[in-house]
Amino acid sequence: MIRNLSYLLFIFGLISSCANTSEKEQKNTSKKIENPTNKVLLSSEFEWEQLNPARGDQSPQAGTIWGDRNGTVPTGFLAKFVDGFSSPPHIHNVTYRAVVIKGFVHNDDPKAENMWMPIGSFWTQPVGEAHITSTKGEEVIAYVEIDNGPYLVKPIEEAFDSGERPVNIHASNVVWLNYEKTNWIDPDTKVQISFLWEGRDKLKGLFIKLPKGFSGEIKSDGDIFHAIVVSGQLKYNMRETEESKLLDAGSYFKSAGDAIHTVQNTLEHEVLIYLRTNGEIRIE
Numbered sequence: 001m002i003r004n005l006s007y008l009l010f011i012f013g014l015i016s017s018c019a020n021t022s023e024k025e026q027k028n029t030s031k032k033i034e035n036p037t038n039k040v041l042l043s044s045e046f047e048w049e050q051l052n053p054a055r056g057d058q059s060p061q062a063g064t065i066w067g068d069r070n071g072t073v074p075t076g077f078l079a080k081f082v083d084g085f086s087s088p089p090h091i092h093n094v095t096y097r098a099v100v101i102k103g104f105v106h107n108d109d110p111k112a113e114n115m116w117m118p119i120g121s122f123w124t125q126p127v128g129e130a131h132i133t134s135t136k137g138e139e140v141i142a143y144v145e146i147d148n149g150p151y152l153v154k155p156i157e158e159a160f161d162s163g164e165r166p167v168n169i170h171a172s173n174v175v176w177l178n179y180e181k182t183n184w185i186d187p188d189t190k191v192q193i194s195f196l197w198e199g200r201d202k203l204k205g206l207f208i209k210l211p212k213g214f215s216g217e218i219k220s221d222g223d224i225f226h227a228i229v230v231s232g233q234l235k236y237n238m239r240e241t242e243e244s245k246l247l248d249a250g251s252y253f254k255s256a257g258d259a260i261h262t263v264q265n266t267l268e269h270e271v272l273i274y275l276r277t278n279g280e281i282r283i284e
Contacts, residue, residue, distance in 0.1 A: 036240045043250035051079055052153045065252050066226055069151050076145040076226055081135040091159050093152040095127045098144045099274045101230055101249050103137025119231050120171035120272055122196055126164035130156040143228050186284035202278045210271040218261040222279020225255045232271030235264040
């Protein structure tokens with residue numbers, strides 16, 4: 001009897017805690033609407049420069065989205081390659097993560113057979129590890145992010161084993177979760193999420209798949225929130241100006257703190273988004 005009573009008290013306490021959390025979230029949402037930090041950057045607004053100036057005209061192009069690729073801060077940028085590009089074996093001074101946005105990318109050990117990763121694939125490249133990067137497609141674009149900079153290319157003579165291991169996830173091997181597996185999704189939305197990585201200070205990276213006809217909100221509470229449209233087209237509504245913008249592949253939206261991102265899938269196929277955040281989200 002005492003055990004059952006204790007259990008009931010525990011359940012009551014848990015319900016009360018959830019209710020308090022819900023009230024807190026509603027207050028934070030109201031405050032966020034009054035002081036929005038939402039920002040949008042279209043793919044057409046990027047400024048491109050050489051990713052590796054040492055290679056001259058053979059260098060891929062880079063368009064910084066957030067941060068500073070040449071500084072010491074965390075950074076996200078787009079890398080653009082020509083069809084048939086193949087780098088010489090090399091290493092980097094920092095670990096990076098990447099997502100294929102257009103075309104096909106092969107990234108592996110110099111002697112590895114080609115494994116072409118299509119749009120929606122995810123890979124990581126550990127610091128110090130020798131590798132090559134090859135591409136195919138009329139236009140090849142990847143989103144790349146680092147946790148600290150600068151992002152440098154170095155010769156394989158300086159290669160070393162950091163203990164990290166690379167990850168190559170072909171788009172067909174991404175594991176998707178629906179509302180039954182995560183409480184970040186409202187059951188009525190048919191949205192799916194895939195958790196890709198988790199780092200220090202609650203940082204995490206994930207894919208969000210918005211189905212055809214989706215119209216709703218992505219609510220977030222993280223101080224860090226960087227979102228990249230990987231495929232499809234997203235209609236983004238700026239709450240403070242009531243202006244709408246169409247975000248195609250490579251476009252970006254962000255916020256800091258409690259925020260609501262009002263979005264709509266305007267096309268006949270799914271929209272895929274890559275998200276980096278240190279908070280939790282709710283899609284409804």
